[in-house]
Amino acid sequence: MANSIANSVPTKEGRYGKFGGQFVPETLMTALLELETAYDEAMNDQAFTEELAYYLQQYVGRETPLYYAENLTKELGGAKVYLKREDLNHTGAHKINNAIGQALLAKRMGKKKIVAETGAGQHGVATATACALLNLECVVFMGAEDIKRQQLNVFRMELLGTKVESVETGSKTLKDAVNAALRYWVTNVEDTHYILGSALGPHPFPKIVRDFQRVIGVETREQILNKEGRLPDAVVACIGGGSNAIGMFHPFVDDETVALYGVEAAGSGIETGKHAAAIAGGQLGVLHGAYMYLLQDENGFVQEAHSISAGLDYPGKGPEHCYLHDIGRVQFDSITDSEALEGLQLLSKTEGILPALESSHAIAYTAKLAKTMSTDDIIVVCLSGRGDKDVHTVRKALGGEV
Amino acid sequence: MTKLQQAIEQTKIAGNKAFVPYIMAGDGGLETLKPTILKLQEMGVTAIEVGIPFTDPVADGPTIEQAGERALAEGVTLRKVLAVLASFRGEIQVPLVVMTYFNPVLAFGLEAFAKACVAGGVKGLIVPDVPLEESEILRDTLNSRGIDIVQLVSLTSPPERIARIAAASQGFVYAVTVNGITGARASFADDLHDHFARLREASQIPVLAGFGISTPEQVVSMGALSDGVIVGSAIVTALHEGNLEKIEALVSASKGVFQKSTL
Structure with missing residues (x-):
């Protein structure tokens, strides 16, 4: 495709338009350059891609269904809603797609140890799982606040043989876990690979994560063509750093008829300042190696993100999303904590599917969007994860006993 | 030759090694910045690295990170630090090198930042999260104003x-x-000698060693491999504890290293 937007980024310097780049300490530069070379070689090696495909099918359980949510569609009375069931993956979310891919890559590179960060714990669990499977030593950094919110996932990681390190600095959430993981990587770079879990960080991470998550959109595209004989009118995904969204969007970016909607977490409301919507309420800046939209004050100090969903609780947006926003290809909107809770209950009651709080943002947005569209229109939603991990938080938020 | 390089070359001519302390600007309050700089200048340091606090200092260990958190709690910002430097610029003879992460510079605006550096008499800039690949924009903006990008x-x-x-x-x-990351180390890798030999051969300008150097003995051993040392966490700790003798001992260890190492 001569005019492909999708294939035009990143540049060899790791830029998505003006976004992205490699803003990291020099100690990591060689590791990033090596990673890029190793990744390119791996993706051109049929043995590697076959091994990855094997694990995705036999271990993760792909492909995941594209489910027509008939009850939800009727309830909303607008466009037909399809759910891409990433919640049915092994470990309960899309995170495993990338974790398996990068763990196989690490093994190929001869790295014996893995470090990762986690917010909600889903990426941590996925990485711990991949490391148990592939016999890699694993340490996961997690903010002390998130550890409190996600006790069960901490225990799951420990059961899988991973060491969970509590991060007590800064806001004690995901961004601080990334800081700690980067520091650990700088110190142990020679035998350790960093499995970054979102479409963030220095080049080549946003590209690697995107490519390993693309399977979501690739499957969806084929499935909807089989079921409906045409492409959807709209595709919706929630965005924290943006891994499930970029995986879902990327195969549709060059399909001009498909509208793409990215849903940020508005927390208590954009106007309150307590949110995680960097595109709606942030400025351009550099954090964790990339130039992107970032929640920060006038002095360039990074601000804490706020969301009921720990997985969206990050102050930046991945560079490719920033680029797709700037060129007008993806439309960004946001959903508050309380709207997300309604979305979660709506899907639970209509379809018997308990979505993760992250994915509930996409459901809540779809509920609004579907009503504005005709019954002939089709929306596909990325249901990025299941909500079992959030039951405690949801119960507390809805006023139940904890 | 730039002012910064000149200061280091002069220590070499005098038979000494360069000694560059790192301070966290505003640790203990912004009002401590002036007396701290003047005190270090009086002790005969070669240059001073003036650290700016940041919310996400990924290249720093706990000592500097905590100093940064203390400074942030005092309301210290890049703008304020440069304004304080400008206020006593006439008293500063030692070259100042600002060490800041990139985002505060971006938020300041590159042009405005460059002008404030000039007003504060800053001679050099270190941005640990801007590697060579991303550094052109800094050189383009700051070189014309006589500020080095280290x-x-x-x-x-x-x-x-x-x-x-x-x-x-x-x-x-x-x-x-x-x-x-930054912070005290008990020991260093064995092959540092070869690394520094290669580095000094490749470089037309002085090579200073930094990260982990915290004792007078390490100042001597690292000084022997290089043209001088940068000491961060040990200085930050000593200033926080008000232990000026410790700083004196570190500075004096840098004097005469050259003669010792070539005997």
């Missing part, structure tokens, strides 16, 4: 890369002595 070389940088960084760096080459 690049870091790490133990993981391969020879070809070392050569490019050494050629691009200004004032001095900042040689990171460990894989890791």
Whole structure:
């Protein structure tokens, strides 16, 4: 495709338009350059891609269904809603797609140890799982606040043989876990690979994560063509750093008829300042190696993100999303904590599917969007994860006993 | 030759090694910045690295991170630090090198930042999260105003890369002595000697060693490999504890290293 937007980024310097780049300490530069070379070689090696495909099918359980949510569609009375069931993956979310891919890559590179960060714990669990499977030593950094919110996932990681390190600095959430993981990587770079879990960080991470998550959109595209004989009118995904969204969007970016909607977490409301919507309420800046939209004050100090969903609780947006926003290809909107809770209950009651709080943002947005569209229109939603991990938080938020 | 490089070359001519302390600006309150700089200047340091606090200091260990958190709690910002420097510029003879992460510079605006650096008499800039690949924009904006961009070389940088960084760096080459973050270390890798030999051969400008150097003995041993040392966490701790004798001991360890190492 001569005019492909999708294939035009990143540049060899790791830029998505003006976004992205490699803003990291020099100690990591060689590791990033090596990673890029190793990744390119791996993706051109049929043995590697076959091994990855094997694990995705036999271990993760792909492909995941594209489910027509008939009850939800009727309830909303607008466009037909399809759910891409990433919640049915092994470990309960899309995170495993990338974790398996990068763990196989690490093994190929001869790295014996893995470090990762986690917010909600889903990426941590996925990485711990991949490391148990592939016999890699694993340490996961997690903010002390998130550890409190996600006790069960901490225990799951420990059961899988991973060491969970509590991060007590800064806001004690995901961004601080990334800081700690980067520091650990700088110190142990020679035998350790960093499995970054979102479409963030220095080049080549946003590209690697995107490519390993693309399977979501690739499957969806084929499935909807089989079921409906045409492409959807709209595709919706929630965005924290943006891994499930970029995986879902990327195969549709060059399909001009498909509208793409990215849903940020508005927390208590954009106007309150307590949110995680960097595109709606942030400025351009550099954090964790990339130039992107970032929640920060006038002095360039990074601000804490706020969301009921720990997985969206990050102050930046991945560079490719920033680029797709700037060129007008993806439309960004946001959903508050309380709207997300309604979305979660709506899907639970209509379809018997308990979505993760992250994915509930996409459901809540779809509920609004579907009503504005005709019954002939089709929306596909990325249901990025299941909500079992959030039951405690949801119960507390809805006023139940904890 | 730039002012910064000149100051280092002069210590070499005098038979000494360069000694560059790192301070966290505003640790203990912004009002401590002036007396701290003047005190270090009086002790005979070669240059001073003025650290700016940041919310997400990924290259720093706990000592500097905590000092940064204390400074942030005092309301210290890049703008305020440069304004304080400008207020006593006439009393500053020692070259000042600002060490800041990139985002506060972006938020300030590159042009405005460059002007404030000039007003504060700043002679050099170190941005640990801007490697060679991303550094052009800084050189474009700051070089015309007489401010050096100091690049870091790490133990993981391969020879070809070392050569490019050494050629691009200004004032001095900042040689990171460990894989890791800032902070005291008990020991260093055995092959540092070869690393520094390669580095000094590749570099037309002085090479200073930094990260993990915290004792007078380490000042001597690292000084022997290089043109001088940068001491961060140990200085930050000593200033926090008000232990000026410790700083005196570190500075005096840098004097006469050259003669000792060539005997």
